[in-house]
Amino acid sequence: MQKFPLATERHRYAQEWKARTGCKIMGYFCTYVPEEIVYAAGILPVRVLGSHEPQDLAEPHIFSMFCPFCRDCLAEGLRGNYDYLDGISHAQSCLHIRQSFESWQMHIPRAYSHYLFMPANLQSPSAQTCLEEELLEFKNTLEKWIGTPITAKALNESVEVYNLNRRLLRQLYELRKGDPPAISGAETMRITLASQFMDKKEHNQILQQLLQELAHSPRKIAPGPRVMVLGSENDDTELVELTESLGANVVIDDHCTGSRYFWNEVIPPSPSMGEGKGEGEHTDKILQAIASRYINRPPCPQKDLRDRRRFTHILKLAEEYKIQAAMLIQQKFCDPHELDIPPLQELFTRKGIPNIFLEVDVTTPVGQFRTRIEAFLETMQLELA
Amino acid sequence: MAEVKRYKTKPLECWQKAKEIRIQHYKDVWSAKENGKILLTGGEYSFLPLPAGLGGFEFLGGEPYGATIGTDPILSVECAEATETRNFARDMCSYMRLYWGSMFLDKSPWGKFIKPDLCLTWHLCESHGKWYQRVSEHFGIPTFAIEIPLRPDEGRRESHVKYLVAQLEESIEWMKKQTGRDYDDEKLIEAVTNEINATALWAKCCEFNKAIPAPLDLKSMFSLYIVNSLIRYKKEAVDFYRALYDEVQDRVNNQIAALATERCRLYHDAEPIWHFLQLFRYAEKYGAVCSASFYVFLVGTAFEADKNGSWVAAKTLDERGLKLKTRADALQVLAESYIDRPGLQGWQITRKVADSVRIAQEWRCDGALLHFNRGCEGLSAGLSEVRLAMKKAGIPTMSYESNMVDPREFSASQIIDALEAFLESMNLTKLEA
Ligand code: SF4
Numbered sequence: 001m002q003k004f005p006l007a008t009e010r011h012r013y014a015q016e017w018k019a020r021t022g023c024k025i026m027g028y029f030c031t032y033v034p035e036e037i038v039y040a041a042g043i044l045p046v047r048v049l050g051s052h053e054p055q056d057l058a059e060p061h062i063f064s065m066f067c068p069f070c071r072d073c074l075a076e077g078l079r080g081n082y083d084y085l086d087g088i089s090h091a092q093s094c095l096h097i098r099q100s101f102e103s104w105q106m107h108i109p110r111a112y113s114h115y116l117f118m119p120a121n122l123q124s125p126s127a128q129t130c131l132e133e134e135l136l137e138f139k140n141t142l143e144k145w146i147g148t149p150i151t152a153k154a155l156n157e158s159v160e161v162y163n164l165n166r167r168l169l170r171q172l173y174e175l176r177k178g179d180p181p182a183i184s185g186a187e188t189m190r191i192t193l194a195s196q197f198m199d200k201k202e203h204n205q206i207l208q209q210l211l212q213e214l215a216h217s218p219r220k221i222a223p224g225p226r227v228m229v230l231g232s233e234n235d236d237t238e239l240v241e242l243t244e245s246l247g248a249n250v251v252i253d254d255h256c257t258g259s260r261y262f263w264n265e266v267i268p269p270s271p272s273m274g275e276g277k278g279e280g281e282h283t284d285k286i287l288q289a290i291a292s293r294y295i296n297r298p299p300c301p302q303k304d305l306r307d308r309r310r311f312t313h314i315l316k317l318a319e320e321y322k323i324q325a326a327m328l329i330q331q332k333f334c335d336p337h338e339l340d341i342p343p344l345q346e347l348f349t350r351k352g353i354p355n356i357f358l359e360v361d362v363t364t365p366v367g368q369f370r371t372r373i374e375a376f377l378e379t380m381q382l383e384l385a
Numbered sequence: 386m387a388e389v390k391r392y393k394t395k396p397l398e399c400w401q402k403a404k405e406i407r408i409q410h411y412k413d414v415w416s417a418k419e420n421g422k423i424l425l426t427g428g429e430y431s432f433l434p435l436p437a438g439l440g441g442f443e444f445l446g447g448e449p450y451g452a453t454i455g456t457d458p459i460l461s462v463e464c465a466e467a468t469e470t471r472n473f474a475r476d477m478c479s480y481m482r483l484y485w486g487s488m489f490l491d492k493s494p495w496g497k498f499i500k501p502d503l504c505l506t507w508h509l510c511e512s513h514g515k516w517y518q519r520v521s522e523h524f525g526i527p528t529f530a531i532e533i534p535l536r537p538d539e540g541r542r543e544s545h546v547k548y549l550v551a552q553l554e555e556s557i558e559w560m561k562k563q564t565g566r567d568y569d570d571e572k573l574i575e576a577v578t579n580e581i582n583a584t585a586l587w588a589k590c591c592e593f594n595k596a597i598p599a600p601l602d603l604k605s606m607f608s609l610y611i612v613n614s615l616i617r618y619k620k621e622a623v624d625f626y627r628a629l630y631d632e633v634q635d636r637v638n639n640q641i642a643a644l645a646t647e648r649c650r651l652y653h654d655a656e657p658i659w660h661f662l663q664l665f666r667y668a669e670k671y672g673a674v675c676s677a678s679f680y681v682f683l684v685g686t687a688f689e690a691d692k693n694g695s696w697v698a699a700k701t702l703d704e705r706g707l708k709l710k711t712r713a714d715a716l717q718v719l720a721e722s723y724i725d726r727p728g729l730q731g732w733q734i735t736r737k738v739a740d741s742v743r744i745a746q747e748w749r750c751d752g753a754l755l756h757f758n759r760g761c762e763g764l765s766a767g768l769s770e771v772r773l774a775m776k777k778a779g780i781p782t783m784s785y786e787s788n789m790v791d792p793r794e795f796s797a798s799q800i801i802d803a804l805e806a807f808l809e810s811m812n813l814t815k816l817e818a
């Protein structure tokens with residue numbers, strides 16, 4: 001069976017893809033960028049990630065009190081490792097990553113760059129129309145760049161490919177509901193990460209094969225405490241691997257690099273809605289559906305300003321995946337998660353879910369974390385016994 | 386030593402009035418409940434005219450309140466620690482940490498903290514909406530956030546104005562529901578008119594500072610902008626800034642300087658260290674006056690960008706020949722005013738970088754001081770790029786790292802030494818007292 005490339009192999013994958021297809025590649029800085037529109041234009045969207053190399057080339061450009069992830073993403077660009085990107089795009093999420101994007105615009109200019117204002121006040125009904133306008137603008141600028149229109153048909157097809165990917169990833173996650181789970185947290189994480197830089201059609205194909213394989217022969221995993229990981233951007237599998245090596249099973253997450261990325265689908269407009277209507281109206285309906293998907297996806301802390309919808313979603317996951325403990329992971333200086341983690345810890349504690357807080361930097365301090373996680377799991381098991 | 390030119394100088398007459406307004410404001414806020422008023426709280430840029438339609442209200446703005454606590458280093462540390470013991474990180478917005486600490490400890494500079502009735506906040510930086518989400522949970526009161534959209538390019542985007550207007554309308558319905566009060570559009574119109582006029586007048590005062598000698602220095606400007614920070618929706622604010630406008634114009638006409646020995650003009654960004662405003666006095670010993678600032682020109686100030694990108698004071702409603710008649714008029718004008726302000730759009734780094742250099746040049750600054758403020762991610766975002774751009778534009782720049790209100794991240798001697806070395810590198814020498 002074909003394998004998913006690792007995140008460390010993403011540049012090689014992208015370069016080969018480009019050589020193979022002759023198509024353009026666009027780097028995006030936040031998972032609120034509506035990739036469906038990019039993909040419909042025949043462009044491969046790839047998420048910009050850092051390299052986890054301690055050397056900090058971003059130092060002259062971003063103040064040290066901003067998160068290591070945003071600095072690492074910029075450093076990776078400055079190193080020239082993303083030179084194959086033809087364009088870049090960003091959707092408003094936090095100030096940290098936007099600095100990275102804007103420093104790219106200034107110092108690593110590409111033929112195309114676009115900033116999309118993704119509303120944060122998603123609990124306001126007015127966010128929908130605002131986002132629809134932004135999506136239309138995004139589509140228009142892309143068309144101008146590539147020199148051809150993005151048709152309603154192409155948009156529909158792209159949505160189908162993306163929805164299939166989301167459905168398959170949900171199926172993969174379903175396998176973790178069993179006790180023991182049929183697939184490890186670390187392997188799931190690698191697959192989900194790969195979906196953020198691979199061509200979705202290729203990802204779908206490999207994932208379908210894997211799901212068939214797992215249906216017959218689940219991975220041999222020993223039962224262990226069921227853990228949820230959640231918090232800031234987290235593309236370093238090391239921490240999950242470490243936790244699982246200590247006997248726990250990471251069964252669910254709430255990360256933008258994990259479940260939040262794919263959890264909900266675009267609900268396509270019913271075909272009859274487009275009947276007898278022109279291309280423009282078809283397109284409008286699809287863009288409305290895409291906007292609605294991004295508004296209703298499990299929110300990041302920055303998109304959760306009034307009622308805590310994020311916490312409701314997290315508790316639902318905790319229940320469905322029968323978690324016994326939670327690991328709250330935060331990138332150093334990550335304001336959005338610094339704002340949510342203490343109330344989340346209170347919530348878990350109130351619900352009797354033991355939890356541990358871990359702060360990560362560009363690199364994961366494995367030795368130090370091993371001792372802490374080990375102690376946490378031991379205490380937790382004593383409490384559960 | 387060569388003779389140093391001396392300008393005329395005299396204290397600002399309006400300064401005392403600004404102080405009185407500030408003191409009275411906090412008295413009004415702390416006695417709001419006993420006077421039957423509704424008490425709201427939220428970020429400084431919350432749309433203050435909105436609650437006016439409900440009748441009597443007072444508003445506790447989080448940032449000015451955080452800065453007020455910040456002038457007292459002992460209370461600041463106490464409040465910061467109270468927040469940290471609740472697991473909140475030390476690098477988060479320090480105004481927010483002090484506000485929360487004050488709330489958690491039920492302690493303020495004037496006795497106990499006060500329980501607000503509603504949270505109504507603007508949202509732009511990560512902290513705004515979330516700040517009052519926590520306040521609302523602490524007190525069991527409702528919260529409402531209004532987001533100011535950021536536009537990606539030059540020019541106003543109508544969909545953004547519509548989004549903002551829709552949120553403003555929504556908030557009115559929400560406040561009516563929460564308070565059970567009727568809503569009087571006339572009062573809203575009056576409050577919006579006041580805000581538009583007061584913020585435009587203050588921007589004009591800031592524009593006067595392009596003059597040599599500068600009629601105002603930043604230290605005074607911090608005391609003057611506070612009126613708009615706190616009560617820009619009141620007629621009192623308009624009267625204050627009209628009087629200030631006349632006074633500053635007179636200073637410009639008569640070359641009355643903020644600093645008699647002005648021979649060097651400095652740009653400063655972001656917030657100052659509130660318990661160490663003496664920093665500016667150290668610069669003055671060298672004849673250097675801080676006369677322009679992205680941050681100051683942002684707070685309660687209605688600037689607009691002209692077609693070249695230069696910041697020009699917005700017009701008052703009279704100058705525009707505009708009379709607001711309906712709620713829709715008022716909300717439209719209010720939304721446009723916020724969306725058009727380059728300071729608020731300066732949350733975008735590329736724009737902030739270009740505008741910072743432009744301000745420094747147009748306000749005729751010889752050098753720049755950049756405060757890498759560990760207490761405010763909003764205004765320290767992009768500052769590293771500003772530093773690079775200033776250097777590229779040939780503007781000598783000094784940066785210092787500290788925290789606007791957290792004295793644990795502050796070292797006076799380090800900053801003074803760096804400042805003196807910087808001024809000396811600009812060929813300035815200390816003047817005789
Ligand atoms: S959400 Fe947190 S980890 Fe992600 S870019 Fe923003 S600050 Fe960094």
Ligand code: SF4
Pocket residue numbers: 448478479480481510511512513760761762763764
């Ligand atoms: S802009 Fe600065 S002071 Fe304002 S809320 Fe954000 S971090 Fe705090």
